[in-house]
Amino acid sequence: MTQWLKDLGGDTFAHSYRLDEILFDDHSPYQHVQVACNELFGTMLILDDAVQTTTADEFIYHEMLAHVPLVAHPKPRSLLIIGGGDGGLLEEGLKHPLDRAVMVEIDRMVVDVTLRYLPGIPGKAFEDPRADLRIEDGFAYVRNVPAKFDVVLVDSTDPKGPSVPLFGEAFYGDLAQALSDDGILAVQSGSPWYQRDLIAQVRAGLRKHFPIVRTYVGLVPTYPGVYWSFSIGSKRHDPATVADAAIAARTASFDLRYYDAAQHRAAFSGPAFLRPVLDT
Amino acid sequence: MTQWLKDLGGDTFAHSYRLDEILFDDHSPYQHVQVACNELFGTMLILDDAVQTTTADEFIYHEMLAHVPLVAHPKPRSLLIIGGGDGGLLEEGLKHPLDRAVMVEIDRMVVDVTLRYLPGIPGKAFEDPRADLRIEDGFAYVRNVPAKFDVVLVDSTDPKGPSVPLFGEAFYGDLAQALSDDGILAVQSGSPWYQRDLIAQVRAGLRKHFPIVRTYVGLVPTYPGVYWSFSIGSKRHDPATVADAAIAARTASFDLRYYDAAQHRAAFSGPAFLRPVLDT
Numbered sequence: 001m002t003q004w005l006k007d008l009g010g011d012t013f014a015h016s017y018r019l020d021e022i023l024f025d026d027h028s029p030y031q032h033v034q035v036a037c038n039e040l041f042g043t044m045l046i047l048d049d050a051v052q053t054t055t056a057d058e059f060i061y062h063e064m065l066a067h068v069p070l071v072a073h074p075k076p077r078s079l080l081i082i083g084g085g086d087g088g089l090l091e092e093g094l095k096h097p098l099d100r101a102v103m104v105e106i107d108r109m110v111v112d113v114t115l116r117y118l119p120g121i122p123g124k125a126f127e128d129p130r131a132d133l134r135i136e137d138g139f140a141y142v143r144n145v146p147a148k149f150d151v152v153l154v155d156s157t158d159p160k161g162p163s164v165p166l167f168g169e170a171f172y173g174d175l176a177q178a179l180s181d182d183g184i185l186a187v188q189s190g191s192p193w194y195q196r197d198l199i200a201q202v203r204a205g206l207r208k209h210f211p212i213v214r215t216y217v218g219l220v221p222t223y224p225g226v227y228w229s230f231s232i233g234s235k236r237h238d239p240a241t242v243a244d245a246a247i248a249a250r251t252a253s254f255d256l257r258y259y260d261a262a263q264h265r266a267a268f269s270g271p272a273f274l275r276p277v278l279d280t
Numbered sequence: 281m282t283q284w285l286k287d288l289g290g291d292t293f294a295h296s297y298r299l300d301e302i303l304f305d306d307h308s309p310y311q312h313v314q315v316a317c318n319e320l321f322g323t324m325l326i327l328d329d330a331v332q333t334t335t336a337d338e339f340i341y342h343e344m345l346a347h348v349p350l351v352a353h354p355k356p357r358s359l360l361i362i363g364g365g366d367g368g369l370l371e372e373g374l375k376h377p378l379d380r381a382v383m384v385e386i387d388r389m390v391v392d393v394t395l396r397y398l399p400g401i402p403g404k405a406f407e408d409p410r411a412d413l414r415i416e417d418g419f420a421y422v423r424n425v426p427a428k429f430d431v432v433l434v435d436s437t438d439p440k441g442p443s444v445p446l447f448g449e450a451f452y453g454d455l456a457q458a459l460s461d462d463g464i465l466a467v468q469s470g471s472p473w474y475q476r477d478l479i480a481q482v483r484a485g486l487r488k489h490f491p492i493v494r495t496y497v498g499l500v501p502t503y504p505g506v507y508w509s510f511s512i513g514s515k516r517h518d519p520a521t522v523a524d525a526a527i528a529a530r531t532a533s534f535d536l537r538y539y540d541a542a543q544h545r546a547a548f549s550g551p552a553f554l555r556p557v558l559d560t
Contacts (some may be wrong), residue, residue: 004294012298012319016286039292040474059553122402189342193501194320219499219506221473226506257553266546275538 005036007051010194015051017041023117028109030162035117041222043118045086047110047157051222058121061188063259064218065230066092069151069186071250072232072239076150078102080178082138082166083144084155085110087122087265090131093153095254099184100130101151104138106162111135132146139165145178152179154187159198167198169205172233176209182236189215192277193225199277205235214240215278218258229278239270285316287331290474295331297321297436303397303474308389310442315397315452321502323398325366327390327437331502338368338401341468343539344498345510346372348547349431349466351530352519353511356430358382360458362418364435365390367402370411373433375534380410382429384418386442388427391415391535425458432459434467438480449485452513456489462516469495472557473505479557486513495558496547498538509558520548 003022006014009249024035034046037244038159042055053061066089070076077099081089085105092165093101105111111133114121134141144177152175156163165171166187170227175185206213210233220228232239244261251259270278283302286294297318304315314326322335346369350356357379361369365385373381384509385391391413394401406413414421418434432455436443445451455465457458465486470478479495486493490513500508512519524541529540550558 006296010320013321014296014298016296020292034297040290041293060335093408123290221505221507225501227501258551260552262546262549263551266542269542271340271538271543272540 004047005049005051006051007224009191013194013224015222015224017044017051024113026031026109028107030107030156031157033109033113035113039113039128045110045114045118048160050158052157053086053088053118053121054222055118055120057221058086059256060218060258061220061223061228062088062092063256064263064267065089065153065155065186065188067251067256067259068216068230068239068264069153069184069232070096071264072234072242072246073182073184074237078147078151080104080140080149080152082154083163086114086118087111087125089155089195091123091125093119094125094128094130098130100132101128102132104135104136104141106123106135106137108135114141128275139171142171142174142178148180148183149178150180150183152183152185154185157190158190161278163213167202170206172205172209176233176235179235184234184235184237184239185210187231189223189229189231192217192227192229193221196277199229199231202231206231208233212236212238214238214268217270217274217278218267227274271280282458282476285326285331286331286471287329287504289471293474293504295418295502295504297324297331304393306389308387310387311437313389313393315393325394325398326504328440329371330438332437333366333368333401334502335400337399337501337517338366339536340498340538341500341503342368342372343536344543344547345369345433345435345466345468347531347536347539348496348510348519349464349512350376351544352514352522352526353430353462353464354517357371358383358429360432362422362430362432362434362436363443364433366394367397367405369433371401371403371405373409374405374410374491377467378410380412381415382412382415384414384421388415388417411515419451422451422454422458427479428460428463429458430463432463432465433537434465436468447482447485447490450491452485456513456515459515461486464515464517464519469509469511471505472491472497472507472509472533472554476557479509479511482511486511486519487530490514492516492518492519496517497550497558498547507554
């Protein structure tokens with residue numbers, strides 16, 4: 001019998017995928033981890049029945065969450081990633097001339113299955129001498145962080161289970177402490193279709209700790225609703241006003257498939273119907 | 281029991297909707313016509329199990345198919361719409377200072393159910409004195425068209441059943457005959473994810489009859505894959521090079537929710553990964 005995965009967006013809408021082969025299926029201490037194949041989207045990483053990333057479209061989410069804040073900072077030397085177990089974000093971050101990139105992922109199984117079944121997503125990122133992978137609780141790590149970072153990226157699952165604290169105002173306060181004086185925080189903040197309350201909650205939390213708060217959109221085909229929001233808290237640099245020429249110069253050698261100056265601009269202006277959601 | 285609609289994109293991927301109420305369900309001579317309610321997308325028009333339009337996102341498709349070619353023409357006075365039974369395209373077209381807009385829809389049932397269950401989509405378009413609704417076969421109408429049009433829009437369903445001839449090269453030849461000397465044709469040309477062959481076929485057909493051929497994208501949440509292509513055949517005016525100021529001036533009074541100069545530009549440049557598909 002053909003098996004389909006129904007990846008719900010809210011209660012009443014879903015993306016459905018025919019699963020042609022299940023390559024991996026197990027439970028970690030934190031979540032249900034699956035890897036499966038779909039004809040259109042390739043190999044898919046699925047956590048608790050939600051598609052996290054696929055070989056066909058992973059670059060969109062990872063490029064948009066990494067490069068928007070990294071180009072907004074004039075000279076980032078250090079990067080902290082919370083979550084992001086598939087390594088796609090680490091790979092994008094390391095394209096910048098950083099001195100170091102720390103990645104704190106709570107679930108070793110996610111890193112392991114990625115390296116085994118979706119190795120193209122991290123590429124050689126985990127072997128990069130600048131990379132420091134830590135399998136531990138990101139929330140606790142940030143509380144006792146030993147050094148300041150220029151940019152922090154929070155690549156979490158939906159606000160369920162282990163990800164709940166990652167959307168809390170207290171966490172944003174700890175992250176503000178972990179950032180340098182002109183540091184920038186970027187987080188995935190959910191769907192502008194069915195998680196509008198979440199976007200409002202994230203923005204309100206960021207506003208308590210950062211003078212500049214911006215929400216932008218990227219279009220991720222495998223996330224239900226496709227329009228996806230990311231939110232930034234910044235101490236000094238406004239990501240909405242980075243010059244096109246700076247973006248082009250900073251990313252010229254990166255071989256990107258989605259992000260460029262035009263997408264940066266479109267991400268912050270958005271179509272008119274989304275502006276009330278993004279400016280909550 | 282809760283009923284779900286599975287709207288397939290290709291064979292292996294679908295958008296799924298919980299149908300909270302079926303307001304209408306019947307077969308016309310041409311297709312299975314349903315109107316249903318979904319919590320996230322509102323009232324939906326469904327033809328042969330494919331969501332055609334919804335009250336929540338109809339404006340995106342209609343604004344993008346209508347205004348891109350209409351602003352590309354310096355002074356359109358006459359508009360022909362083939363298909364488009366829900367009237368959303370007619371409503372957008374009539375925002376321009378036209379003398380007349382002819383709409384040729386083969387299936388009266390689509391017009392009737394729209395007026396009854398989704399009246400907000402056409403608004404007052406069908407009552408506009410410039411509008412001329414004809415319930416007949418668009419393919420035959422164009423063959424014997426009595427007058428020339430400045431802009432023609434083809435708003436068809438997928439290339440199945442009655443819509444097959446609307447994607448054929450012969451039809452584009454007839455439409456070129458029905459257009460004025462600097463006329464513009466725009467058609468919906470399918471998904472850049474799972475209908476790449478269709479986009480290539482449409483572009484090859486247009487190239488036989490028009491010196492300028494362009495494909496652009498809009499993001500329609502209820503179409504599987506969301507990235508959606510539209511293709512233009514133009515006799516003289518290049519839609520990719522319309523000035524931002526002209527777009528702003530021409531549409532300033534339209535009260536649009538998606539289309540503007542930034543979206544016009546983004547639609548033709550697209551993210552890098554789509555460019556090979558759009559330039560087939």
